[in-house]
Amino acid sequence: MWQAKAVREAARAGDYGKVIELVRQDRRMTQAQLGGAIGLSQSAVSRLEKRGARTYSTEVLAAASAHLGIPPSWVGLADSRSPGHVNGDDDVDRRRFLGGVAATAAMPVLTALPHRDGPSEGRAAALRLSTSAYRRLDGSTPSRDLSEAVKSHMRLIQSITAKATGEGDRHRLAAVGSEAASLAGWLAWDMGDNGSARTWYGSALKAARASGDPLLVAYQAGSLAQFEAHAGNGTEALNLAGRARRVLGDRCPPVAEAWLLSVEALAHAAGGDRRSTDRALTASRAAAEALPGDPPPWPWVFAFDPEKVAACRVTCGARLGLADWVLSDDVEALATGHAKQRALLLLDIAAGHLAGGRIEPAFALARWALDTGLTYKSGRVVERARALRRTLTTGAPPKVVRDFDERLHGAYL
Template sequence: MQHEAEVREASRRGDYGKVIELVRKDRRMTQTQLGQALGLSQPAISRLEKRGTGTYQTNVLVSAAAHLDITPDLVGLSGDRPKPQARDDDDMHRRALLGGAIAAAAAPALAALPTTADASSGQAAALRLSTTAYRRLDGSTPSQNLEDAVRAHLRLIQATARTADDEHRMRLAAVGSEAASLSGWLAWDMGNHGSARARYGAAVNAARSAGDPLLTAYQVGSLASFEAHAGNGVQALNLTGRARRALRGRSPAVADAWLSSIEALGHAAAGDRRSADKALVRSRKAAEGLLEQEAPPPWPWVFSFTAEKVAAHRVTCGAWLGLPDWVLSDDVGALATGHAKQRALLLLDIAAGHLAAGRVEGAFAVATRALEAGLKYRSGRIVERARALRRSLALSSPPRVVRDFDERLHGVYL
């Protein structure tokens, strides 16, 4: 490390912002890039790096350390040195859970631990950490490899809840809701829509049992997103309405931004361009308001909802509505968010935009990149979307790039 001596000196005096700044520069990363990775704005990263020996928010330090590959002790998260002073609203249980290597491993999701109630429940906290670890693995692991482990994890949560007292059972219901939702996502990725719908439904029911309006809205919104992608626009819109009602008029900005984007998908699935555009405008406005906030998103959101994510939804809406200008104007911003499998799905939307504009070779050059990711991660959802794109093109003599695409698809069964 080029600045190793300076990093250690800054750590010794408790200037953890300087540690982050020096390591960020060694990694050749801008403040904007780091902010996007942590769900913060560039000004927020600048303020973090200039904080000196003042107050730090523990979960932000953990996330930055994990992303920059900084050992936790260099930012005061483990070892014998005093821990960084936390803000008043920084839950005490986070400190207990964020020590050592486990803190770095689970960093982006630890901001999602919801309330101090879990501090008295080691079981619920430990089970939630396992769920967040599986969620992180999803971005780089075939869903088939995670499916059995996540289902066993869900059964463990349910078994633990059956022997718990009433108060503890409600907390475990929230943990089970998250695990059921992840299981639904994995089934969706494998192309098993029936199982995905059933598991998302189970996540909604568990959230209601937990008595948590925000979690209920999140899970109903997740089911709405699934239905929109399945082409059920009216059902998706009905579900987003239920999600908003679950919030009882107390909707945090991230929920408003996210639900507006899902409403846009519902309108697009129903073929309503005007309403989709209005929903996207609302979503972008709410997302831009989030940029000024330094605090992590409220649980159960793990990452902030950014303008790049709104761009991704606009690309998808454009693909469904056959509007290449929507797709190709936002393609770069959209690809700045999400993990490899999510980016592959966006690439297929971008390919659809090229195809709608008559750019056949460009469309299938992009689609080939997406298909390679689908094969690498054995994603049935990606492969089926690639097949659907191919079916949308009817040429008696397709160009070479399309023939190569056909060869890659031949004999693939996922």
């Protein structure tokens, strides 16, 4: 449990570096790991913890607090609460704090490459912080509303990168650009624009290679593989996952192994190979259950756990038409993701019900998912709902299906 009293006292005293140090230690994260996450070297993090706001700008403090899940007011930044209100014995405050940590850990957010001290480190950290903020907004904001802002952000990164002179600076900015391009791909995918999504993911992979970091290259190759698997291109997805494995070689971190196995499971399901899908899912769950408690290495700074594997199994079961796979893991799977991701899972669960001949529960779930997709203007959710409806060919659909048809017919994004 986090050191509530010590954190409270440090916040009240204005020793924000100490606040960061205590929370970092509680999360069992080294100074080098935190530095890699926010664009600072290990020695720079050491100075930050010793001197706090007297040395670093608000952008750096904001980056550290965002990554660690610290309420902004605890490090002297603007917030609706002041450090004086911090009460480590208050259950509400504790849940708020731990909830922030969990949310930060669960985000699929790439972070910075470790690098030497220099004037460029704050620039890369600030750009990355903006990308991270856009990613956090994705869960509660329509992708159409974020897309233009992210594209403008990409243009800024490209402009700054074009003026970079040092090799190390170019590598860091390439990593930043890779992260932003990956986010742009995710947003395009959510809007149902698969062509643009594929282009952006390809750009993210190209920028990752320019960064010179094999972990980032593997992550972006795996991300593109995941996209291709969902698009039904199983062979291409397996090729990309294999490329990610070759880049890492025998240095594949445990979290990367668990995640890549789930990507391969999706690829096998896209190809209709039930046996290979089952093997990959079983191996992925075993790997996820054996993950150490230490923070995963960059860029795998998101939680990958058995619940993620359960969600993958639900999706694979829906693609393969296996109702037992879908309905056995439905509750566990829904513990993951934000509203749009849960809507997609609900549509997969609806497909499982439909495969088992349970029409009414299938379309009751599908209606809820469709409403979520319309609320967030998610083309991916709406198109998945249309695909589900096409699988039912009965001549006299029950009322729940007719209500769904009416809602779907009036769906305009």
